[in-house]
Amino acid sequence: MTKYVTGRARLADFGISRQLNMGQTTLYTISAGTKCWKARETLDEDSGIGYKRSTDIQVAGMLMYYIISGGHHPFGKGIHCEMNIFQGKYTLEHVDDEMTRDLIEWMINEEPEKRPTVEDTLAHPYFWAEERRVEYLRKIGNEKEAENCRKSDPRLLHALDQCAEGRSFTNWKSKMPPELMDKLDGKKKAYPDNTLGLLRFIRNLHEHYTEDADSVDMMTMFPDLFGCVYKFAKKMEWNSRSSLKKMFHREDVRY
Known part of the structure; x- marks a missing residue:
């Protein structure tokens, strides 16, 4: 990896790289690459290796970590590293952020x-x-479970x-500005002091009280809310619903 004149990082050293032809998905060749920086499916040096785009993804995940x-x-390191790659044994103990861990785990999956x-x-x-993370929480707050x-x-x-146990948003109502709670938390329809209640609160806040929403930084107030909700929604397969699926399309990514 090197640093470009603009200050942006650039990958370098593509000495063994090959460009696939249009419609080609696999390149068969002998095993090549640096020790401990090869994808699992390329470790058997005695057989013809099928290099695919997914091969690069696993190595990119290693580099990212x-x-x-x-x-x-x-x-790991040393003589056990390549055996661990082959067996799919890894640890991400040096990274705490849930989104980082989630992406790297996906990228280094032993199955291409x-x-x-x-x-x-x-x-x-x-x-x-x-902004997009808040939009996602709003959409989750509009799902039937939160409604x-x-x-x-x-x-x-x-x-x-x-x-949610031990998270920053436990007992979230006590951490909100009192005047905001008075405005939204009506006596007849008080929000439950749990995660679903918070998600519905966020949805209604942005839907009906735009000016108030702009004055509250949910990501700073509850820094671990997004990661928890995303992982839970992923586990429950909510993210595959039509109302949420568009959030994960490449063309929707904001840089």
Whole structure:
């Protein structure tokens, strides 16, 4: 990796790189690359290796972790590194951010077909601006589960409570500006002091009280809310719903 004159990072050293022809998805050749920086499917040097775009994705995930963690390899170091790559044994202990971990885990998956494409990678929430993250929370707050936050399924609430335990948004109502709560939290329709209640509150705040919404920085107030909600929605497969799916399209990414 080198630094361009504009100050932006650039990848370098493409000595063994090849450009695939239009419609070509795989290049068969002998194993090549730097020790500990090869994708799992290229480690068998005695067989013809099929290099695909997913091959580069796994190595890019390793490099991403190395840079963000300050020099640590997700598959360890020394003689065990390549064996760990082959067996899919990794650790991301040197990175705390949930979105970073989520993307890297996806990229370094031992199964090539389960890794993201380049477009999937760039559309991942790790690259989303704060404005887009708030938009996502608003959309989640518009889903039926949040709309029915006052009479939610106890099993759903329990699962969310486990996800939210010890987070910054626990008892969120006490952390909001009192005048804002007085305005939105009517006596007959008080918001539950749980995650679904907060998501519905965010939705209504941005939908009906635009000026007040502009004065509240949810991402600063609750820095771990987005990561928790995204991971939970992913687990519940909410992100594949038509109302949310567009958020993850490459053309929607904001730089």
